[in-house]
Amino acid sequence: MASETVENYLKGIYAIEKHLDGKGVSTNAIAEHLQTKASSVSDMLKKLKQSGLVDYKKYHGASLTAEGRSKAIEIIRRHRLWEVFLVDKLNFKWDEVHDMAEQLEHVEGKALSDRLDAFLDFPRFDPHGDPIPDAEGRIRDDRQKQALSTLATKDRGVVVGVLDSSAPFLKYLDHLKLKLGTSLLVEEVIDFDKSVKIIVGKQSHSVSHQFAKNLLIQKEA
Amino acid sequence: MASETVENYLKGIYAIEKHLDGKGVSTNAIAEHLQTKASSVSDMLKKLKQSGLVDYKKYHGASLTAEGRSKAIEIIRRHRLWEVFLVDKLNFKWDEVHDMAEQLEHVEGKALSDRLDAFLDFPRFDPHGDPIPDAEGRIRDDRQKQALSTLATKDRGVVVGVLDSSAPFLKYLDHLKLKLGTSLLVEEVIDFDKSVKIIVGKQSHSVSHQFAKNLLIQKEA
DNA sequence: ATATATTTTTAGACTAATCTAATTATTAGT
DNA sequence: ACTAATAATTAGATTAGTCTAAAAATATAT
Incomplete structure (x- = not known):
């Protein structure tokens, strides 16, 4: 009977844990992720510990139990x-x-x-x-996926994922004719601002470093 | 932004209204339908009225607005x-x-x-x-549907619905090989207890009045 | 190592929805 | 019409989840 709220906390903690390695997830990180206040998180962590869903030591963050x-x-x-x-x-x-x-x-x-x-x-x-x-x-x-921002000039690859799945980012991808499975070529990486010139089909586009960090590519041999 | 609770109240009131004609739905009827207490219903009706979802006069029941x-x-x-x-x-x-x-x-x-x-x-x-x-x-x-209990001996019809959709009733229907679209014949209506003998396919079954009241039939000409 | 800054927790209050118990309105019976 | 029975409402408490503000613990910087 986990409530929706509890489920969202678990999902949030899981998401944050993935980016860290091993150590406990901080109260503030959870609060930010769930768009709530640290005090609410403190309260909830006590309850989740009570239910055996997280390990939690006051002031030392939380981590999911099995x-x-x-x-x-x-x-x-x-x-x-x-x-x-x-x-x-x-x-x-x-x-x-x-x-x-x-x-x-x-x-x-x-x-x-x-x-x-x-x-x-x-x-x-x-x-x-x-x-x-x-x-x-x-x-x-x-899959051996990596951010477009980590590729070098002349690298070729296929879009396999995104790190940002917000509507604006996804719509921009649509605009660039980029979707899962689309092939692209890195024409040039600009040293100055790390922006990337890519070729998609017959079109060439310049995308920001910010953009490139959020697009996951499987590099081709 | 109707909450789940509000949605359940509206659905409940709607269901009760259908069986009555015109007049307001009583607090108790709602409480029973939603498996809650009359006092909770009183509170909620005030809020629903506030939101413009029901018409409600204290002590005189409620009805849905458009x-x-x-x-x-x-x-x-x-x-x-x-x-x-x-x-x-x-x-x-x-x-x-x-x-x-x-x-x-x-x-x-x-x-x-x-x-x-x-x-x-x-x-x-x-x-x-x-x-x-x-x-x-x-x-x-x-559809011209009516309860099996309203049919007479020798009437023939097709199952088109149920008034009770609880698992036990539905499983019993499965057991009797009755599903939507199944034809049946009323072999006999027993005067004593209003139980009904029906023929389904090649099988003959005796079903209670209680059962017959909950099975909806479209009579065949 | 100590002061300062940051993070986290607690205390206390708030909201939505619920409950029990007590009160008030309405309805029914004579 | 008056009393008894029934139905509905209010009063006050409870729970889950949240918040703000204050207090406490930890981390950082010199």
Whole structure:
């Protein structure tokens, strides 16, 4: 009976943990991620510890327990499956699905996500290129992905994901005719501001370093 | 921004209103329907009136305003569409979908229900035979349905709906090989206890009056 | 190592929705 | 019309989650 709020905390802590290695997630980081106040987070961490979902020592941050992590992964699984459904079956665009998936992910029922998974033919990635955990919570993602900003002049690669899935960024990608699977060539990396000239199809575009940091590429040999 | 709770109140009041004609729905009736206490209902009715969703005079019951009714119908639309999805696409059985639909119905987004509707090919009835309101909230159900309990000996008809969609009742129907569209013949109505002998396919069954009151039939000429 | 800055926690209040118990209105029976 | 029964409302408490402001702990800088 995890409440929606609890689920959002678990998901948030999981997301922050991924970027850190090992150590506890700070109260402030959680507060910022969830757009709430540190005091609320402190309160909630006490409860989550009580429920055995996080390890938590006052003033020393929190980390998910095995149970907490498993719940977080199930929510991420649901979120990404629903996104696939919304895009592939209901024909929404990839910049339109986040808010709906954010609600759908809280609908309970293990059978529901498993059957949805089967109905969608066990997709491995969601519309933004993020890997979808399988029914046992395993996340298998063996792609060698790296930010466009880490490529060098003349490197060639394929778009495999984004680090920013906000609507503005995704719409800009659409504008540049960039989607998952699109090939591109790095024509030039400008030393001055680290902006990148890329060639997509027959078009050449100059994109900012900020942009390049958020686009994930699988480099071609 | 109607909360889930508010949506459930509107749906509940709508359901009760249908059985009554015209007059206000009583506090107690709502409390019973929503499995809550009359005092909670009193509180909530004040708020719903405040929001313009119900007309309400203390001690004299409540009724939906046009806006409240429209919201209620949208929720019923979502509920029934999701039920179709769960049964037709995810292969759940008709006795398994209620709780999931109960959660899914609260997911917001007019585009969501409309696209789901299209994806399902604009179904007119849900898996229990209840009509699905269209995108404009119109409920078109021109079937001449009546409870099995109102049929007479030798009457013939087709199952078109249920008044009780609880899992036990639906499972019993499965057991009797009765589903939407199944033809049956009333072999005999027992005067003593109003139980009904029906013939389904080659099988003859005796069902209680209680049962017969909950099965909706379209009589054949 | 100590003062300062930062982070985190606590204390106390607020909101939405609920409950129980007590009170007040309405309805029904004679 | 008056009393008894029923139904509905209010009063006051409770819970989950949040907030602000104040206090306490930890981290940083010289």
